[in-house]
Amino acid sequence: MKLIWRLFPHPFLTLLLTLTWLLMVNRWSLNSLVFGFMLGVIIPFVTQPYWPNRPNLRRPLKIAEYILVVLMDIIQANIIVARIVLFKPNADRRPNWITIPLELKTPEAITALAGTITMTPGTLSADVSDEGHALLVHCLDAPNPDAVRDEIKQRYERRLMEIFE
Amino acid sequence: MENLFELLVAAFLVIAGIFGIVGSFGLIKLNDPMSRLHAPTKATTLGVGGVLLASMLHAAAFEEHFSYHELMITLFLFLTAPITANFIAKVHIHRQETRETMPEAGGDDHWATHDTPEDEERRHAAHNPPAEE
Numbered sequence: 001m002k003l004i005w006r007l008f009p010h011p012f013l014t015l016l017l018t019l020t021w022l023l024m025v026n027r028w029s030l031n032s033l034v035f036g037f038m039l040g041v042i043i044p045f046v047t048q049p050y051w052p053n054r055p056n057l058r059r060p061l062k063i064a065e066y067i068l069v070v071l072m073d074i075i076q077a078n079i080i081v082a083r084i085v086l087f088k089p090n091a092d093r094r095p096n097w098i099t100i101p102l103e104l105k106t107p108e109a110i111t112a113l114a115g116t117i118t119m120t121p122g123t124l125s126a127d128v129s130d131e132g133h134a135l136l137v138h139c140l141d142a143p144n145p146d147a148v149r150d151e152i153k154q155r156y157e158r159r160l161m162e163i164f165e
Numbered sequence: 166m167e168n169l170f171e172l173l174v175a176a177f178l179v180i181a182g183i184f185g186i187v188g189s190f191g192l193i194k195l196n197d198p199m200s201r202l203h204a205p206t207k208a209t210t211l212g213v214g215g216v217l218l219a220s221m222l223h224a225a226a227f228e229e230h231f232s233y234h235e236l237m238i239t240l241f242l243f244l245t246a247p248i249t250a251n252f253i254a255k256v257h258i259h260r261q262e263t264r265e266t267m268p269e270a271g272g273d274d275h276w277a278t279h280d281t282p283e284d285e286e287r288r289h290a291a292h293n294p295p296a297e298e
Contacts, residue, residue, distance in 0.1 A: 024234070078210060082183075085187055085190060090195065095200050100271075115244075119246065124199070124250055126255070126257075127276040129271055129275070130275055134270050136267075138202075
């Protein structure tokens with residue numbers, strides 16, 4: 001058992017690399033599956049000194065739900081922001097900084113949250129506080145900053161908590 | 166059937182084009198640096214997303230094979246775009262803002278971009294208290 005952990009320090013990374021290789025090749029064949037798997041074994045093995053801790057995915061299946069939610073939000077928010085850009089005069093816009101207190105602790109989870117915030121247009125994560133307990137987010141148009149903060153915490157952080165912690 | 170697919174591909178391309186142009190227009194129209202940063206993140210999401218959907222649909226409908234490269238492009242884009250935006254935001258915070266002009270950093274002292282080596286030492290000392298406890 002210990003030997004298996006030594007050989008596969010990051011099983012999810014192995015899986016992801018194999019899948020990535022298959023998608024890059026773009027045509028299904030056993031050859032590319034085997035080669036992808038070889039890469040998936042060698043790369044995590046060689047790079048393991050750089051990430052000693054294994055990110056702990058508690059519920060990997062929740063990731064699919066999370067991705068769907070984020071995709072829907074991206075489409076919706078794109079339309080809202082396009083409307084702001086096209087029709088709202090700059091004087092009426094209320095750009096705002098908001099601070100999001102973080103309940104997430106693991107760096108991977110915080111990175112995922114920051115990336116999500118940036119990809120859903122209208123909000124942009126700019127910085128993290130010196131001890132990692134808060135995230136600085138810039139809003140394109142936020143008349144009510146508290147509502148934006150609560151929505152991010154409700155929609156994304158809660159789901160990431162379930163996945164990672 | 167063929168017509169329907171052609172129509173769909175064209176529709177995705179048009180949607181992508183519209184969002185691309187709105188993103189670029191936003192770069193001119195928005196009037197402060199942080200707001201401007203919002204515009205390019207838009208062009209990458211729906212703008213590029215639309216082109217990729219059209220491309221996948223085209224491959225599936227007219228070239229008789231599925232194409233997965235588009236999924237990879239989406240993945241890499243979603244990995245790199247937030248990092249670029251974050252770096253530009255950090256440059257802005259460095260050059261245009263000071264600790265006083267920034268909002269409160271939650272329960273912490275300040276934002277990481279304004280961190281100095283002295284802060285780091287202080288923090289290190291606070292987290293590793295001397296043996297007297």
